[in-house]
Amino acid sequence: MTKSAKAKKEKKKDFQKVKLKVGKTKAKADNYTDTSFKARSIAVLQQSLTTNAPSTVAQFNHHLSLLGHKSEGQRLQSLNHLTSVLQICCDQGSELPQPASVIVGKVQPLIRDSSGAVRTQVLKLLKCLPKQDVKVHIEGLLLWVRLGMTNLSTPVKMGALDVLEWMCEVTGREVVSCAGGWSKTLKCFAGILGWDAPAATAPKDGKGAWTSTPSAATKGTIDGKLLLKTLTVLTLFLRNGLLPLTQNEEDDADVRLAARIFPLWQTHQHMLPTRTTLNSHYTYLDLFGGPKDEEGAAYEGWEERCIYFDEKWRGSFETGIVKVAKEGGGVGRAAVSLHKVLNAAKDSMEQEGLA
DSSP states (O other): OOOOHHHHHHHHHTTTTOOOOOOOOOOOTOOOOOOOOSSSSOTTOOOOOOOOOOOOHHHHHHHHHHGGGGGGGHHHHHHHHHHHHHHHHHTTTTOSOOOHHHHHHHGGGGOSSSSHHHHHHHHHHHHOOOHHHHHHHHHHHHHHHHHHTTTTTTTHHHHHHHHHHHHHHHHHHHHHHHHTHHHHHHHHHHHHHHHOOOOOOOOOOOOOOOOOOGGGGGSSSHHHHHHHHHHHHHHHHHHHHHOOOOOOHHHHHHHHHHHHHHEEEEEEEOOOOOOOTOTTTGGGGGGTOOOSTTTTTOOOHHHHHHHHHHHHHHHHHHHHHHHTTTTTHHHHHHHHHHHHHHHHHHHHHHHHTTT
């Protein structure tokens, strides 16, 4: 079938060269846009240009409010901004944009965040806070740390243990002496390690013997790391709680107390006791209304903590240490270090006549 004359003409037109005449400009393209004009302003949609930028405090508050955002990337970005601002304030010795109570209250729920990057950044942010502010908010931080330690996710447990390890290194005595810091944290450690069940002796006939459930911390490669981390942090925790202060630590504490109450001198000798001491002759009267909740009590003295530990946990802990030490390797060495702390605490109690 032959093509029409019109189709042949249009096809031939595509291959014809345009002949330009002298003195005439080239024809403009169909999609030509004239850009020879000059505009005084350019309007861009969804963009606001202003010479007044938000202040540092306003930006800090904005990112502080975004810590509860559902997006993992947004939470991480806000934490990075807050950490950089706090680091600058720490280096320059300037005042924080917000009180530490506000910052810690917003940040501490992220200790058990599902994102590993967010949990790592939370620890970096907490390290930028002044040491004194961390001491004041120990109880709140410990609450979220214990929630992380009892989480079903192994990475979340590891992140919570990292935070607890840093707290023990920075404010170890405050961690073990605050309300619930000693008893409840020991219970969390026992739950992770599977040492929360009291050791039972088997009957002579061999019937009805108790069997210990194998701890989840001894299964798999990741859980092996969790076991090693748990034993390491537990050793540091018990060292702060069971061993008495050294002479240098006592001298430093006396110097800090004298500087805080200057020009007064020996005021603690003339004040009512803040806790029920072991050598009080009127303990049985409960004159100062001591807490009835044993787990929520504050064990401020190392003697009180040792007595509580011996009554509640020493038997199950020593049994668990013997089993874990048989595994050898890094876990076995960590178990040996933990056992040394328990023996040192026992020797200190015998020297004080408490054993």
